[in-house]
Amino acid sequence: MALKLRVDDKLIVRAREAAHRITGEVQGFIEQHTTTSTERAVVRLFGVEGKGLDDVPLPNLVVENIQDGGGLDKGASYWVCNAMARHSLSAQEVAQAVGHGKLDLIKVAQADEGRIRETAHLIAQETLDRITRNRQTRSGFINQWGERPAPWLYIIVATGNIYEDVIQAQNAARQGADVIAVIRSTAQSLLDYVPEGATTEGFAGTYATQENFRIMRRALDEVSEELGRYIRLTNYASGLCMPEIAALGAVERLDMMLSDSMYGILFRDINMKRTLVDQHFARMIQAQAGIIINTGEDNYLTTDDAYEAANTVLASQFINEQFAHRSGMTDELIGLGHAFEMDPRQEDGLLYEMADALLSRHCFPKAPLKYMPPTRHMTGNIFMGHIMDAMFNLTSVATNQHIHLIGVMTEAIHTPFLHDRALAIENARYVFGYARHFFEEFDLKKGGLIEKRANDVLQQSVDLLEHIEHVGLMTAIAEGTFGRVRRQPTGGKGLDGVVAKGPQHFNPFFDLILKGGAH
Numbered sequence: 065m066a067l068k069l070r071v072d073d074k075l076i077v078r079a080r081e082a083a084h085r086i087t088g089e090v091q092g093f094i095e096q097h098t099t100t101s102t103e104r105a106v107v108r109l110f111g112v113e114g115k116g117l118d119d120v121p122l123p124n125l126v127v128e129n130i131q132d133g134g135g136l137d138k139g140a141s142y143w144v145c146n147a148m149a150r151h152s153l154s155a156q157e158v159a160q161a162v163g164h165g166k167l168d169l170i171k172v173a174q175a176d177e178g179r180i181r182e183t184a185h186l187i188a189q190e191t192l193d194r195i196t197r198n199r200q201t202r203s204g205f206i207n208q209w210g211e212r213p214a215p216w217l218y219i220i221v222a223t224g225n226i227y228e229d230v231i232q233a234q235n236a237a238r239q240g241a242d243v244i245a246v247i248r249s250t251a252q253s254l255l256d257y258v259p260e261g262a263t264t265e266g267f268a269g270t271y272a273t274q275e276n277f278r279i280m281r282r283a284l285d286e287v288s289e290e291l292g293r294y295i296r297l298t299n300y301a302s303g304l305c306m307p308e309i310a311a312l313g314a315v316e317r318l319d320m321m322l323s324d325s326m327y328g329i330l331f332r333d334i335n336m337k338r339t340l341v342d343q344h345f346a347r348m349i350q351a352q353a354g355i356i357i358n359t360g361e362d363n364y365l366t367t368d369d370a371y372e373a374a375n376t377v378l379a380s381q382f383i384n385e386q387f388a389h390r391s392g393m394t395d396e397l398i399g400l401g402h403a404f405e406m407d408p409r410q411e412d413g414l415l416y417e418m419a420d421a422l423l424s425r426h427c428f429p430k431a432p433l434k435y436m437p438p439t440r441h442m443t444g445n446i447f448m449g450h451i452m453d454a455m456f457n458l459t460s461v462a463t464n465q466h467i468h469l470i471g472v473m474t475e476a477i478h479t480p481f482l483h484d485r486a487l488a489i490e491n492a493r494y495v496f497g498y499a500r501h502f503f504e505e506f507d508l509k510k511g512g513l514i515e516k517r518a519n520d521v522l523q524q525s526v527d528l529l530e531h532i533e534h535v536g537l538m539t540a541i542a543e544g545t546f547g548r549v550r551r552q553p554t555g556g557k558g559l560d561g562v563v564a565k566g567p568q569h570f571n572p573f574f575d576l577i578l579k580g581g582a583h
Contacts, residue, residue, distance in 0.1 A: 067418075067422055067462060067463065067503050067506065067507075067508055068507065068508065069419075069422045069423065069425075069426045069508065069514075069515065069518055070508070070510065070515055071423065071426060071515075071518050071519050071522050072519065072522070072523075075522050075523060075526050076426075076427050076522070078526050078529075078530075079378075079379070079382050079427070079522070079525055079526045079529050080382055080385075080386070082382075082526070082529035082530050082532070082533045083379075083382035083383045083385065083386045083529055084386050085533050086383060086386070086529065086532050086533050086536075086537050087383060087386040087387050087390060087537075089533075089536060089537070090340055090536075090537050090538070091344075091390055093337070093340070093341075094340055094341050094344045096564060096565055097337070097341050097562055097563060097564055097565060098136070098137075098139065098341065098562075098563050098565055098569065098571070099307075099338055099341050099342055099558075099561045099562050099563065100127050100128075100131060100136070100256075100561035100563070101256070101304060101305050101306065101307050101308055101338075101342055101558075101561060102307045102341065102342055102345045102571075103127045103130070103136060103139060103140040104123040104124060104126075104127050104140070104305070104307075104308050105307035105308045105310070105311040105345060105346075105349070106139070106140050106141050106571055106572075106573065107122075107123040107126050107127065107140050107144065107155070107159065108123050108258075108274075108308055108311050108312060108315075109188065109191045109311050109315070109349070109573060110141070110144060110155035110187050110188075110191070111154075111155055111156055111187070111191070112126070112155055112156055112159040113156070113260070113274060114156075114159075114160070114163075114260060115163070115260050116159075116160070116162070116163020116164055117163060117164060117165060119260075120163070120257070121257050121258060121259075121260055122159040122160065122162070122163045123159070123258075123308070124256075124257045125159070125162055125163040126140060126144065126158075126159050126162050126163070126169070127140055129162050129168060129169050129170070130143050130169055130170065131563075133168065133169070133170030133171075134170070135169070135170050136563045137563055137564060137565055137566030137568075137569055138566055138568045138569050138570075139565075139569045139570055139571055141184040141188075141570065141571060141572055142180060142184075142568065142569070142570060143169040143170065143172075144158055144159070144169065144184075145180045145181075145183040145184045145187075146169070146172055146174060146175050146180050147161075147167065147169055147172045148183055149175035149176075149179050149180060149183055150172050150173055150175050151167075151172070155187060177568075181570065181572070184570070184572040185572045185575065185576065187572070188572035188573050188575075188576055189576060191315070191573075192352060192573070192576060192577075194315065195314045195315065195349075195352050195353045196352070198314070198315070198316075198317040198353060199352075199353060199354040201317065202294075202317060202319065202354065205285070205288060205294050206294045209288055209289065209291075209292050209293050209294045210292065210293050210294070211242065211293050211294045212242050212293060214432070214464070214465070214466040214467075214468075215435070215460050215461060215465045215466060215467065215468035215492075215496065216242035216243050216296070216466065216467050216468060217240060217241050217242045217243065217468055217470055217489060217492055217493070218241070218242070218243040218245060218298070218434070218467050218468055218469040218470060219233075219236045219241035219243065219244055219245065219470055219485060219489070220245045220247050220469075220470075221233050221236065221244060221245070221246055221247065221270075222246075222247035222268055222269045222270070222479055223266075223270065224249065224264070224265060224266035224267060224268065224269060224270055225263075225264040225265070225266070225270065226246075226262050226263060226264065226270050226276045226279050226280065227262075227264065227279075229246055229270050229280065230279065230280060230283040232482065233246070233280065233283060233284065233287075234283055234284075234286070234287040235482060236482075236485060236489075237284070237287045237288075237291060237295045238287065238290075238291065239485065239486050239489050240489040240490075240492075240493050241295070241470075241485075241489060242293075242295065242296065243295070243296040243297075243298055243319075243320065243467065244280070244284060244295060244296070244297055244298065245298035245299070245320075245469075246269075246270055246272070246276070246280055246297070246298070246299050247268070247269035247270070247300075248266070248269045248270065248271065248272050248299070248300045249263075249266030249267050249268065249269045249270060249271045250266075250267045250268045250269060252266075252269070252271055252272060252300075252303065253300070253302050253303025253304065253305075253328065253332050253334070254303065254304060254332060254334075254557065255303070255304065255305065256304045256305065256558065256561070257305065258272065258273060258274075258305050258308050258309060258312070259271045259273050260273060260274075260275070261273060261275050262275045262276055262279060263276060268479065272299050272300060272309050272312075273312075274312045274315070274316060277297075277299065277312055277313065277316035277318060278316055280297055281297055281316055281317055281318070284296075284297050296319035296320055297317075297318050297319050297320070298318065298319065298320040298321065298322070298358070299313060299318055299321055299322075300321065300322045301313060301321040301322060301323045301346055301350070301357075302322055302323065302324060302327050302328045302332070302360075303328055303332060303334065304328075304334060304338070304557065304558050304561075306323070306328065306339070306342040306343060306346045307342050307345045307346040307349070309321070309346075310323065310345075310346035310347070310349050310350050310355075311346075311349050313350070313353070313355060314349050314350065314352065314353035314355065317353075318353075318355060319355065319356065320355060320356045320357070320358060320399065320467075321350060321355050321356075321357055321358070322357070322358045322359075322360065323343065323346055323347060323350060323357040323358065323359070324343070324357075324358075324359045324360040324361075324384060324401075325339070325340065325343045325359075325383065325384050325387040326339070326360075326380065326383075326384075326541065326546060327359075327360035327363060329541060329551050329556065330363070330364075330541070330546055330547050330549040330551060331360075331363055331547070331549070332557075333551065333555070333556045333557060334556050334557050334558050335553075335554075335555065335556035335557060335558045335559040335562070336538055336541060336551055336553055336556065337553060337559060337562050338556075338557075338558040338559060338561055338562050339558075341562060343387060343391075344387070344390065344391050345391075345571075345573075345574075346391075347387070347388055347391035347392075347393055348391045348392055348573070348574070348577055348578075349573070350391075350393070350397070351388075351391055351392040351393045351394070351397060351577075352392075352577060354397065355397065356396075356397050356398075356399045356432055356467075357388065357393070357397060357398060357399055358399045358401055358434045358467065359380075359381070359384045359398075359399065359400050359401045359434075360401050361376075361377045361380045361381055361384070361400065361401045361402055361403075362377075362401045362402055362403035362405070362434075362436035363547060364376055364377055364380065364546055364547040365377065365403050365405035365440065366405070366439065366440050366547075367547040367548055367549060368547050368548050370403070370405040370406040370407075370420075370440075371406055371407075371410060371413075371416060373547075373548075374420050374521045374524075375521050375524035375525040375527075375528050376525075376528065376545065376546050376547070377402050377403075377420070377424075378423065378424065378427065378521060378522065378525040379525045379528045379529050379532070380546055381400040381401075381402070381424060381427070381428065382427075382525070382529060383529075383532075383537070384398070384400060385398055385400065385428065385431070392577060392578075395428070395430035395431050396430055396431075396432065397432075398428070398431045398432075399431065399432045399433065399434045399466070399467055400424065400428055400431050400433055400434065401433075401434045401435075401436060402420065402421065402424050402433065402434075402435060402436070403435070403436035403437070403438075403439075404417050404421075404435065404436065404437060404438050404455075404456040404459055404460075404471075405436075405438055405439070405440050405441070406441075407441055408438075408441055408448075408452055412513060414455060414459070415513050415514050415517070416513075416517055417455075417459050418459055418462060418463060418514055419513070419514040419515075419517035419518045419521070420517070420518075420521065421435065421459055421460070421462075421463035421465065422463045422514070422518060423518040423521055423522060425463050425464050425465070426518075427522075431466075432466035432467055433465050433466050433467065434465075434466070434467040434468075434469065435456075435459075435460050435465040435467065435468050435469065436469050437453055437456050437469055437470065437471025437472075438452045438453065438456055438471060439471075439475065439476070442473075442475060442476035443476060444476045444477050446473040446474055446477075447473075449471075449473035449474070449475075449476065450473040450487070450491065452471070453470075453471035453472070453473060453488065453491055453492075454491055454495055456471050457471075457491060457492045457495035457496065458495050458499060460496075461495060461496050461499055461500065461503075462499070462502070462503045468492065470485065470488045470489060470492055471488060472484050472485055472487075472488040473487070473488065528545070532545065538553045
């Protein structure tokens with residue numbers, strides 16, 4: 065790291081300890097509950113794909129059958145593996161029978177419970193072995209083709225048609241992108257199912273489906289080989305199907321996924337209990353897959369003031385970090401988010417932006433931080449927008465950010481065209497190269513504006529975290545602590561999908577991952 069920030073490291077310890085206690089209080093609830101989406105993720109990890117009656121995805125039909133029969137407290141794996149044992153069927157065949165109304169899982173005669181668990185663990189281990197092979201394949205390609213030094217240039221494609229996305233993604237890689245993010249169709253996060261197959265009609269984005277993941281993964285492997293550098297693939301695991309999409313990303317070798325402990329609660333009004341349970345299992349699977357998560361603290365600065373609310377961003381980063389650790393993630397996989405969003409009319413705004421970015425880097429030295437571009441104050445003046453993006457690019461390279469979402473000057477007007485992105489990439493590559501080691505020549509002024517700002521934000525973050533610890537995370541969210549958005553523990557979408565675990569509940573992936581059985 066070039067610029068060295070002097071802050072009170074004892075405050076960082078206090079912040080991390082408070083965040084650990086905050087997440088620990090919630091973890092008890094998480095471990096006592098499951099959700100319909102978590103159980104559907106288990107069914108998908110058993111290899112189930114396809115649709116049943118009325119084109120409803122088979123994992124939904126399986127879990128609905130169990131829930132309607134009052135048996136979800138035992139977990140989907142219990143009932144699926146019981147039917148497999150009794151009828152000598154595969155998990156896919158069991159799901160197809162349920163999906164076409166030929167089998168009621170609750171009415172299948174009970175097999176020996178030891179045999180049920182053995183069957184479940186065998187299938188789960190096969191899936192985890194496949195995920196491990198995917199991780200090894202990624203490492204092999206990176207060793208073979210290499211990759212650029214950070215900051216990685218992160219580009220969005222959002223045509224709605226997966227085949228058009230492929231064309232844009234490959235061209236973006238040829239122009240210099242390092243990471244391709246396929247934006248999801250508007251409101252997919254509110255769907256309580258994952259669509260099946262390749263899709264061509266999304267609105268302002270393309271549906272996240274297993275087949276679409278496969279198509280884009282193939283395309284990026286092709287262009288990686290062509291260019292001689294590994295191109296990473298990103299999609300979104302937020303929403304009502306967070307753990308399902310995480311599971312599909314792990315199986316189809318995605319490299320990054322947007323995965324936040326509170327984003328769905330705050331910005332999609334998904335019930336907080338549902339989201340907190342779901343994020344735990346989603347991140348367990350992502351950890352096994354070596355998927356870098358991207359958290360969503362940048363969104364707070366679209367609904368709150370970037371100068372005044374910087375402490376909420378840092379506090380949330382500490383909370384997200386601790387939730388991720390509780391799911392088995394190492395620091396190297398926790399891509400904590402923040403953003404360059406101060407009002408461009410703010411005097412010395414660049415110094416404040418530098419201070420906030422340096423503070424995140426100092427507090428999370430091993431994390432692949434994701435830095436987001438200016439969007440809130442983009443006006444449609446493309447010339448001013450291009451200058452703002454250049455200042456953002458300069459801040460990113462100065463503060464050693466890792467994942468850099470490209471700012472495009474036309475994003476306040478329309479979905480950027482190919483040539484808009486090409487200019488944005490050219491801007492970033494110019495600044496990254498031209499100023500690569502510039503800041504190694506300087507020291508920060510002791511007691512100066514940057515240092516004072518960083519220490520003030522850190523102290524405010526500690527105070528906020530200790531308040532959250534006192535009232536509890538769910539109450540803090542209800543108070544509008546993050547992004548000035550208020551949500552209630554019993555409000556939002558998806559609460560009916562939260563189920564208390566019974567004494568016989570088991571999830572073989574929990575068993576293998578948490579008990580160290582996965583290999």
